[in-house]
Amino acid sequence: MKYLLDTHVVLWVAENSPLLSDNAKAIILDKSAEKFVSIASAWEVAIKLGTKKLHLDGGLPEFFRMIDENGFVLLSVEREYLLQIAQLPDHHKDPFDRMILATGIIEGMTLVTIDENIHKYKAPILW
16 A cells, blocks of 8 residues: 655654554554655745744754655656646645645555645545
């Protein structure tokens, strides 16, 4: 099974946060599950670090290290994802989350997220 992790999930994994659901933890620990992160998450982290809305010791390099260290695969943006974004209903305004959602839909992945706005879409969600 393939899973696409929302930005907050990657950050919470790194912090070993109690906010991470038991289902999400099980997927993270499952060696047979393929886990992916969109480059949109790195873009989101970079912007939030720059605007001081997020603090992460080590900055963006640390975010990439967390991805690599946990065996997550980083996905680039593809044309098909952008075309999918244009087709999405307007339930969610956040451009990063819309890119993550579109990526998951096109790639047939289950999204791992607590974001209730993403839950409004017809996409497989795990939380």
